[in-house]
Amino acid sequence: MSEDDSDFQNSSTSGPSIVEGSTGKAAGSKRSALGKTIPVKPKKQKQEEKGDLLAVDDGAIGMDQENDEKQQESGHDAEESDLDDVGDPEFNPDYYSSDDDQEWVEVPVPEVLPQQEAATDEYYEEEELSGPWQYNAVEIVFDKPPEDVKKTPGRGITKEERMIRVLIHQTHLLCLIANGLCRNRWINSPKMHTVALSLVPEHIASSVQKVHDNPVREVNALQVLALWWKDSFVVTGPGIESVPYADIDVVGVEAAMPANRGESFKKRKNLQRRLLNRNGSSDVCSQLFTAICRSLGLKARLVESLQACTFKVTLPKDETVKSGAEASKSTTGSSKKGKKKKEVVLDESDTTRGSRQVISTPHRLAKRPKLPPHNKLADPPVFWTEIYAEVNQKWITIDPVRGVVNCPLKMHPAASCTTNNLAYVVAYDEDNYVTDVTRRYTSQWTTVTKKLRVQPAGPAGFDWWAQTMAVLTNPSPSVEEDIEEAELQQAEASERMPTKLGDFNNHPIYALERHLKKFEVLHPKLPVLGHIRGEAIYPRSCVKQVRSKENWLKRARQIKSGEVIPIKWIKSRPATIFQMRLQQQAALAGGNKMETDDDQGEASGENGDQVALFGEWQTEPYQPPWVVDGRVPRNDYGRQDVFTPDMVPIGGTHLKGRGIGRVARQLGVDFVEAVTGFEFQSRRSVPIIQGIIVPTESAELVMDAYREVTHHADQEALKKKRAEVLRRWRKLIKGVVLRSRLMEEYGEDMAVDEDDERDNWVPPEDDDDDDEVGRPQDVSSSPTTDDVGRAAGKRRLVGAGSEGEGEEPEDRSEPTQAHVEADSGGGFMFD
DNA sequence: CTGAAAAAAACTCCTTTGGGCGAG
DNA sequence: TCTCGCCCTTTGGAGTTTTTTTCA
Structure with a gap:
């Protein structure tokens, strides 16, 4: 062969x-x-x-x-x-x-x-x-956003572009994980392990494999292994590098594609060969080291800091402006600063889109040449290894590229390093499960690292990353994984306090008074956890939501009775035309008489244009009013608010149903409409009314009557429908009879004319065996409605394969219709 | 160079009690 | 004559977040 x-x-x-x-x-x-x-x-x-x-x-x-x-x-x-x-x-x-x-x-x-x-x-x-x-x-193709995005030049990115960036970011992450999983599987290969094991010196192997009695010795053994590998492996270059976001439409594919995307292999054996050669990129170094660890029987994870292109727009403007200006001045695009890709910078006078795109590329490129002598190998690698140390009972970080052991924070790149961003660190274990271990490798999880990642859409919104990881993580975590998770959570909780004022904003643990939102208060203002620039730092748990009286009512809570002082006042703002008119009138009336808020304004003597806010601790569950003597209580508008089921007046029952109010009125039962919410249109507030509230003792009566009424109405509708069905049948059959008679009298000429449309058509009754209606020629007069009705039923029953019963012509008529339509090509409409 | 703060822009979300008209 | 239900129209501005700019 x-x-x-x-x-x-x-x-x-x-x-x-x-x-x-x-x-x-x-x-x-x-x-x-x-x-x-x-x-x-x-x-x-x-x-x-x-x-x-x-x-x-x-x-x-x-x-x-x-x-x-x-x-x-x-x-x-x-x-x-x-x-x-x-x-x-x-x-x-x-x-x-x-x-x-x-x-x-x-x-x-x-x-x-x-x-x-x-x-x-x-x-x-x-x-x-x-x-x-x-x-x-x-x-990977995304739908292009609408073109009509209006955009002021030189400003931030649009919503659509932000969305695209996030999508690209997510896609990139998935690709990187897929790549990592592939490598992880390769280094799991028994063949790979066979080769790997043969490389390790005997004394090192036995030292590592030995069960140690002392945590320090265990780590030391790993240290020896890591140093051995570091010395025997020649790192020929960096691995995967972080790439700034670049719009391919603007900068072109060449500019957008980074030169170094790591070392690519198409098959495991190519990677395996590096094991024998002992050279390669830092990625390969770590991957092979992980293979060696696994071959030694250690529980080893391949760890990767995913270098997905960022979706954030973070640029000091000066650089952008500078480079943009230089670019427009110098046509050559050459610069001693080494902005080799400056030609991608569009002229400032170009489209808004173009001038916006200037942003990322020149900025990042401008920075890169500043660190040419920068020793890449001094920076942490993107891949490394974690080994579960049985004696220490924890995962030990090993950086085989630099020979660093058990120093997780050293894996964090310097802030100035543009080619390595630590935002997502995932560990691939021997079973090819993925664990998010980012928190182990950052000391600024809350204030920095977390913000580099895609955020969940709202507090209870869709968390893309969590959902993604849920698919990839071990569904039944082992004990050590549970321990690890607790450890990571502990690290998160004990993270040190931010040092920057801005980092306290929306911090999950700490809060400053200055960052309080409009509807937030500090209550109690204790304890003070520290000070920053003279401002007290409070625990976030002291930040409480406050609401107006009406807003609490919507949540079925009311202000406690007695003298309750509002915790906060805010300026009111008219939301409807009606309110605006009121306020204008009040303003016209002059300052001589300001309407005071009678309910709670007296305590502080505030004006009517102020709204009192209360905390939850100042409220109690809403107490519905009572139904007294069969009379349902009502509010100023003659209705009753029933925002939640708890708000139904005591002794009353909420009955839903269209037209039920009329029934109650006819019965002489007292009722009110139930307002379940509001709709807003044209600056007008319209109550949403759902059903009525009646005294509970009358509820059954009203409901029965309502059922009766609706049943009656249904019957009426049914009757009407039936009459219509029969009318149509009658028309059809008369037509058929007429046609037959004409055919009989005038011969085939007619039939030929109509063949095109009618040759498949079969009169509904004609093919029945027992002819209650009779053959067309037998019926010289119009069939009675009863006859036709039975005929209709019969016709349907033939199709359904059952005979006999059924008193509901309407039920039958629909399948009949469908059948007839299918046969005759339509023309028999039925509502 | 970094961080604070202000400014500007983008985006989100709150607002809280009809009326005319035709059919039945 | 009364009641019911359809349909009308489709804001706007404050709060919040993000980005840019300025300044110390």
């Missing part, structure tokens, strides 16, 4: 492989789409193509080594080489479903849990590329 044959077979039978877990439809379309673009190639051609694409990997490593490796693998054809990575369909049953876009497309789906997958070689290999291979960039 020649290699060409093999390839041909692969190509023709499988074509490009499909993504596992994707829907059949998507897979099918993809297959066909790619099938057109990928011709069957001879082996040589494929090698060249792959060689180019694998330029990073293939340099120093020849086939020999790869083949050596092969010798160790049993059960595989010796011909299988690195370049012939398609495998053999005969040996690899998963071949046809393996994945050629593995680093990007394999977004984990909840259905496929790692444990459920067989831990076979295919499991670790499945992400490898196979078949004739062509790089297809993943393109």
Whole structure:
């Protein structure tokens, strides 16, 4: 068998492989789409193509080594080489479903849990590329927002653009996680472990694997391991770097795509080779170190600080303005400051969109050259390792790139480092579950780190990140994971107090009086936790919501009886035309007589344009009024507020139903309308009235009557409907009879004329066996309504396959209608 | 260079008790 | 003649957050 044959077979039978877990439809379309673009190639051609694409990997490593490796693998054809990575369909049953876009497309789906997958070689290999291979960039398309976005030049971004940025941010995160999961699975491979284990010096391996009696010694052993790896591995470059947001529409793909997106591998073996070579990017260094740890039997996690492009707009304007100005002045775009991509800066006179886009790119690029001598290796890497130390009973952070052990906070990059932003740190464990461990690696979780992440939409809103992690985390966490979570929460709670004034704003734990919202008060103003610039710091728990009397009423609470002093006064604001008129009149009346608020204004002598606010502790549950002597209480508007079910007057019952008020009136039962809320339109407030309130003793009576009335109304409607049905039947049948008679009298000419429309048409009764109505020619006069009604019923019963009963022609008529319509092509409308 | 504060812009959410007219 | 229900119209401005600008 020649290699060409093999390839041909692969190509023709499988074509490009499909993504596992994707829907059949998507897979099918993809297959066909790619099938057109990928011709069957001879082996040589494929090698060249792959060689180019694998330029990073293939340099120093020849086939020999790869083949050596092969010798160790049993059960595989010796011909299988690195370049012939398609495998053999005969040996690899998963071949046809393996994945050629593995680093990007394999977004984990909840259905496929790692444990459920067989831990076979295919499991670790499945992400490898196979078949004739062509790089297809993943393109993610979002709906374009409406164009009519009005925008003042040079200002912040629009809502739509913010949304797009967030979407891109989220998508990027998912891609990075998918990539991390892929690498994590690769380094779980038994083959990888076999190689890894052979590298570790005996004394180090035994030291690490030994069960230690002392926490310090345990950490020391890990330290030795990390230092050994740091010394034996040559870091050739940085890993994945953070990329600023750039609008591709404006700056172009070239500018938007960063040069360094980390070291890419298309298959596990390429990564595995680095194990033998012991060189690579810092990402690879950490990934391989994690593999080594796992091969030693340690419980090791691969940890990644996800470098998703930011969605925040954070730029000092000076830089933007400066670079923008320079760009417009110098046409060459060359600058000693090294703003090599300045040409992306659009002219200031350009569209609003363009001038806005200036923002991120030049800013970030302008900064980068400032740290050219900056030793990247001094910065923390993006990947590292965590090992669960049994004696310490906690996860120990190991940075194999710098040889740092148990210093989680050292993994946080400097604020000045633009290529490494710590916002999401996830740990991939051996079971390919993902844990969010960010809080372990930041000392400013609340004030800084959290704000770099996508926020939930409101307090109870959709939390994208939480939802995403819920899919990826272990659904049944182990004991150590529970301990870890408690530890992380503890770290969050004991985070030190902010030092910046602004950071107290909306802080979950602390509060300043200056940041209180309009409807917030401090109560009690104790304890004072500290001071900042002379301002007292209170616990957030002292911040209480306050509301007006009316607003409390909406929540079924009323101000406590007795002398209650409002905790706060705010300026009132007329919300309706009616109120505005009142206020204007009051203003016109002059300052001589200001209307005082009789209810609670006297205590402080405030004017009517002030609104008193109360805290919850000043309120009590609403006490509904009583129904006295069968008379329902009512408010000033002749109605009763029933915002919640608790507000129904005592001794009364809330009856809902349209037109029920009329029934109560006819019965002579006292009732009031129930106001359940308000609608606002044209600056007018309109009460929403739902049902009535009647004395409970009359409720049954009213309800019975109401049921009677509605039943009667239903009957009436039914009767009417039935009459209409019969009328139409009558018309139809008369038409049929007439037609028959005409046919009889004047022959086939008529039929020919109507054939086009009518040849499929069958009169409803004609095909029935027993002719209560009779054949058309038998019916010389119009059928009675009864006859027709029975005929209608009969017709329907034929269709339904049952005969006999049924006193509701209306019920039958609808299927009948449907049937007739289907047969005759319509023309028999029924409401 | 950083942080505070003000300014500006964008966005969110609160506001709290009809009236005319036709059908039945 | 009375009652019911449909339909009319579709704000606006304060509060809050975000971003930009200014200043110490």
